Amino acid sequence: xxxxxxxxxxxxxxxxxxxxxxxxxxxxxxxxxxxxxxxxxxxxxxxxxxxxxxxxxxxxxxxxxxxxxxxxxxxxxxxxxxxxxxxxxxxxxxxxxxxxxxxxxxxxxxxxxxxxxxxxxxxxxxxxxxxxxxxxxxxxxxxxxxxxxxxxxxxxxxxxxxxxxxxxxxxxxxxxxxxxxxxxxxxxxxxxxxxxxxxxxxxxxxxxxxxxxxxxxxxxxxxxxxxxxxxxxxxxxxxxxxxxxxxxxxxxxxx
Amino acid sequence: xxxxxxxxxxxxxxxxxxxxxxxxxxxxxxxxxxxxxxxxxxxxxxxxxxxxxxxxxxxxxxxxxxxxxxxxxxxxxxxxxxxxxxxxxxxxxxxxxxxxxxxxxxxxxxxxxxxxxxxxxxxxxxxxxxxxxxxxxxxxxxxxxxxxxxxxxxxxxxxxxxxxxxxxxxxxxxxxxxxxxxxxxxxxxxxxxxxxxxxxxx
Numbered sequence: 253x254x255x256x257x258x259x260x261x262x263x264x265x266x267x268x269x270x271x272x273x274x275x276x277x278x279x280x281x282x283x284x285x286x287x288x289x290x291x292x293x294x295x296x297x298x299x300x301x302x303x304x305x306x307x308x309x310x311x312x313x314x315x316x317x318x319x320x321x322x323x324x325x326x327x328x329x330x331x332x333x334x335x336x337x338x339x340x341x342x343x344x345x346x347x348x349x350x351x352x353x354x355x356x357x358x359x360x361x362x363x364x365x366x367x368x369x370x371x372x373x374x375x376x377x378x379x380x381x382x383x384x385x386x387x388x389x390x391x392x393x394x395x396x397x398x399x400x401x402x403x404x405x406x407x408x409x410x411x412x413x414x415x416x417x418x419x420x421x422x423x424x425x426x427x428x429x430x431x432x433x434x435x436x437x438x439x440x441x442x443x444x445x446x447x448x449x450x451x452x453x454x455x456x457x458x459x460x461x462x463x464x465x466x467x468x469x470x471x472x473x474x475x476x477x478x479x480x481x482x483x484x485x486x487x488x489x490x491x492x493x494x495x496x497x498x499x500x501x502x503x504x505x506x507x
Numbered sequence: 508x509x510x511x512x513x514x515x516x517x518x519x520x521x522x523x524x525x526x527x528x529x530x531x532x533x534x535x536x537x538x539x540x541x542x543x544x545x546x547x548x549x550x551x552x553x554x555x556x557x558x559x560x561x562x563x564x565x566x567x568x569x570x571x572x573x574x575x576x577x578x579x580x581x582x583x584x585x586x587x588x589x590x591x592x593x594x595x596x597x598x599x600x601x602x603x604x605x606x607x608x609x610x611x612x613x614x615x616x617x618x619x620x621x622x623x624x625x626x627x628x629x630x631x632x633x634x635x636x637x638x639x640x641x642x643x644x645x646x647x648x649x650x651x652x653x654x655x656x657x658x659x660x661x662x663x664x665x666x667x668x669x670x671x672x673x674x675x676x677x678x679x680x681x682x683x684x685x686x687x688x689x690x691x692x693x694x695x696x697x698x699x700x701x702x703x704x705x706x707x708x709x
Contacts, residue, residue: 254691268689274618274676278593278657280583282572285590288583295567298551298560330559335566337555342541342548352541352548360535371539393611394643398666403619405678409689416685459615466682472615478666480624481532 255408255471256383257435260425264383265418268409272470292335300325361482373450377437384456385441390431396457400474404454408469423467426460432472433458445473511628512599514636514663516606516646521636522628525672527621585656598654599661606636606646606663614645614662617675625663625670633670640665650674 255269282288298304302315305324309315318324341348354371378384391399410416426433435456437443444453454473461468509524530536541548551560570578585593627633639646640663650661650672662673683689 266691268691270689272618272678272680275679277587278585279588280570280656281586281590282578283582283584285584286573288570288572288578290568291571293567293569294554294559294561294565296561296565298562298565301562301565303562333554333559335554339553340550341553341560342543343551343560344543344546344548348553349543349548352543355540355542357538357540358535359538361532366535393615397611397614397645398643398664401619401622401673402615405618407680409683409687410685411688411691413685413688416683416688419683461612461682463682466684468680468682470615470680476530476533476622478622478664478671479533480669481528 254379256379256381257408258383258385259418259422260386260388262385263418265415266379266411267415267419268411269378269471270407270409272405272407294331294333294335296325296331297327300327300331371450374446374453376446376448376451377443378445378447380437382437382439384435384437384445386458387434387436387441389434390429391434391457392431393459396432396472399478400455400457401476401478402457402472402474403476404473406471406473408458408471419469420462420465420467422458423460423462423469426458426469427462435471509628510600513603514606514648515603516636516639519635520603521633522631523625523633523670524628525623525625528624529622593656596649596651596654596656596658598652599648599650600652601654604648604650604661606648609645609647609662611645613647613660613677614664614673616678616680617660617662617673618678619673619675620659621674623672623674625672636663637665637668637670640670641668 253269254266256264256266258264280288305315305318306312308324309318342352343349356367356369356371357365358367358369360366408419410419435445435458437445445456446453452475454475457472457474459468459470459472511522512525514521514523539550541550549562551562552565553560570580570583572578587593625633643665646663648661648663649658651658659674659676662675664671664673
C-alpha cells in the first residue's frame with residue numbers, strides 16, 4: 253500500500269509501505285523430510301456448537317447423551333473445509349444485517365465502565381491529500397526504547413529514482429542523529445496515524461539506517477508506554493499469564 | 508503460583524518473577540456494541556460460501572503435506588534453513604539465563620510478542636540488575652517458555668526503577684537499493700488489532 257509522507261523541507265511524496273515479517277530460521281518438515289504448511293479449517297459452525305445443541309436439548313445431560321448416541325455436533329458435508337476470504341458480519345435471528353448502530357463502551361483498567369458513546373470512525377490518514385509530517389521532535393533511540401513499546405512495524409520503500417533519493421536522505425539524517433522522528437497526521441499535524449478507516453490510532457516514529465548506498469526506513473508504531481500498570485504492583489502473585497480483568501459479558505441494554 | 512526465572516549478570520544470579528502486561532491494563536479498553544432497530548447484535552465470521560457462520564473457536568489449524576494430506580504435528584521435525592534437524596531447546600525456567608549487553612538497534616528490530624514486568628522472586632534482591640538497567644543498558648538472552656524447537660529473543664530493559672522483559676522475534680528487514688523499487692498497489696492495510704483507546708503520549 254501507499255503512504256504520503258513529507259520530509260524536513262515539507263516536500264512530500266507517495267511511497268510504498270510494507271508489512272515487516274519475522275525472520276524465519278526454523279522450518280517444519282514431515283517424516284519424509286518434505287515441507288508442510290498450515291491451513292485454517294472449519295471446526296464447527298453456529299448451528300452445531302454447544303449453544304445450538306443446548307437450545308435443542310435443553311440441558312447438558314441431554315446434550316451428553318445425544319453426543320454418545322449420534323453425532324449432532326458434526327456436519328460431515330462441511331466440517332473440515334478450508335477457510336479463506338472470511339468476513340466479519342453482524343447477525344440477527346433473521347440472518348446477516350448490514351445496517352447497525354455502533355457504540356463504544358470505554359472501560360477503565362479495572363474493568364469498570366467509564367463512558368458509552370457513539371462510535372466515530374475516523375478516516376485513515378497515511379495516504380490522504382495531507383501528508384504525514386515530520387513533527388520536528390527527534391527522540392534518541394535509547395530514550396525511545398526505554399519509554400515506548402513498539403508493537404508494530406512497517407517498512408517504507410521507494411517507488412522510483414526520485415523517491416529513492418527522498419527516502420535515502422531521510423534515513424541518512426535519522427541514522428546520523430541516532431534518533432527516531434515522531435510523525436503526525438492531519439491538517440494541523442497533531443494527530444496519531446490511522447492506517448484504515450475506524451482503526452485504532454498509533455504514535456508513529458520513523459527510524460532510519462543506511463549502509464553504503466542502501467537504506468532502511470522503518471515506521472515504529474506504538475500504542476503503549478513502557479510502564480507498570482497500576483494493578484500490577486510488586487507483591488501481587490506473579491504468573492506468566494495476563495492479568496487483565498476481563499470485562500463482564502456484554503450487556504444488551506438498548507441505548 | 509509464581510514461576511522463578513533465574514537470570515545471571517556478571518556472575519551474579521537473580522531470581523525474578525514476571526507478570527505479563529498489556530495495553531488494557533494501563534489505559535483500559537473499548538468494547539464495541541452494535542444495535543439494529545431491535546436489539547444488540549452479534550459479530551460473527553462468515554465463510555467464503557456466503558452462508559456458513561462461525562463464532563470464536565469455530566476454526567482449527569491443520570498441518571498439511573505437499574499433497575494436502577493431514578500430518579500429525581507430533582511427527583514433524585524442526586529443521587534449519589539448510590534442512591538440518593534442530594535440537595530441542597530447553598525451557599528458560601530450567602536453566603540459568605546469562606544476560607548479554609544488547610544494542611538498541613537489535614532491540615528496535617524485534618517484532619514484539621509479549622511484555623512482562625519483572626519483580627524479585629519471593630522477596631529476593633535484584634538491585635544489582637536494576638542499577639545496571641537504570642544506567643540505560645539493555646540486556647538480552649534466548650528465551651523459551653516451555654522449551655521446544657526455537658528460542659525467542661528476550662530483552663531486559665528498564666524504565667525508572669522498573670525492569671521489563673520484552674519477548675520478540677527478529678524482524679526480517681531488507682535494506683533498499685536504487686534498483687529495488689517497490690510497486691505501489693491499492694491494497695488496503697489490514698487492521699492490525701481490535702479497537703482501542705485514543706491516547707496522546709506527548
